[in-house]
Amino acid sequence: GQQVMQIPQYQHVQEGEDFTTYCNSSTTLSNIQWYKQRPGGHPVFLIQLVKSGEVKKQKRLTFQFGEAKKNSSLHITATQTTDVGTYFCAGPWSNSGYALNFGKGTSLLVTP
Amino acid sequence: DAGITQSPRHKVTETGTPVTLRCHQTENHRYMYWYRQDPGHGLRLIHYSYGVKDTDKGEVSDGYSVSRSKTEDFLLTLESATSSQTSVYFCAISPREWEKLFFGSGTQLSVL
Numbered sequence: 167g168q169q170v171m172q173i174p175q176y177q178h179v180q181e182g183e184d185f186t187t188y189c190n191s192s193t194t195l196s197n198i199q200w201y202k203q204r205p206g207g208h209p210v211f212l213i214q215l216v217k218s219g220e221v222k223k224q225k226r227l228t229f230q231f232g233e234a235k236k237n238s239s240l241h242i243t244a245t246q247t248t249d250v251g252t253y254f255c256a257g258p259w260s261n262s263g264y265a266l267n268f269g270k271g272t273s274l275l276v277t278p
Numbered sequence: 279d280a281g282i283t284q285s286p287r288h289k290v291t292e293t294g295t296p297v298t299l300r301c302h303q304t305e306n307h308r309y310m311y312w313y314r315q316d317p318g319h320g321l322r323l324i325h326y327s328y329g330v331k332d333t334d335k336g337e338v339s340d341g342y343s344v345s346r347s348k349t350e351d352f353l354l355t356l357e358s359a360t361s362s363q364t365s366v367y368f369c370a371i372s373p374r375e376w377e378k379l380f381f382g383s384g385t386q387l388s389v390l
Contacts, residue, residue, distance in 0.1 A: 199379075208382065211379060
């Protein structure tokens with residue numbers, strides 16, 4: 167089974183509120199990636215984190231990689247309706263060979 | 279978007295029939311992947327390829343086979359489709375192991 171837990175599974179916010187999704191692994195990761203999938207669309211790469219404690223920002227999105235490289239978070243400040251979609255974390259879990267395995271995702275709904 | 283095409287985009291078939299899905303890329307990327315996406319399960323890896331004729335199993339490989347005779351094409355075959363294989367299938371490519379993935383638009387497969 168999957169070795170990563172992503173929480174929450176769903177989140178419904180009012181436009182302008184903040185949003186955070188968390189990804190927790192039972193094993194240390196060499197890197198972690200985040201993807202966004204709009205309803206009816208395909209996953210699109212957002213960012214890759216490699217270093218322990220790394221923090222990266224993309225406009226209103228802030229990504230963090232834990233000090234132990236076992237967890238990560240994605241925080242969106244002041245959500246907009248364009249943020250609607252499912253956010254996935256992905257990583258090279260120990261049993262995946264050359265492939266990435268994905269968390270189950272967090273579905274974000276933003277109400278105007 | 280990366281040059282990656284999945285065909286067909288939609289398919290309805292009957293239980294017990296063979297089905298082949300095609301993924302074609304024009305990026306000359308070494309790595310190619312097949313994932314399936316189901317509600318509540320996120321993206322699960324079926325098979326992947328790390329070169330021509332080099333493939334490996336993923337988390338949910340039972341009932342599926344793959345072939346890669348050319349760099350640009352990665353075929354996924356359901357030898358005898360079952361209703362549990364009704365899903366959205368995504369192909370993805372990557373230039374190097376564990377680097378960001380570029381996804382195709384997906385194939386919606388319904389097995390009746």
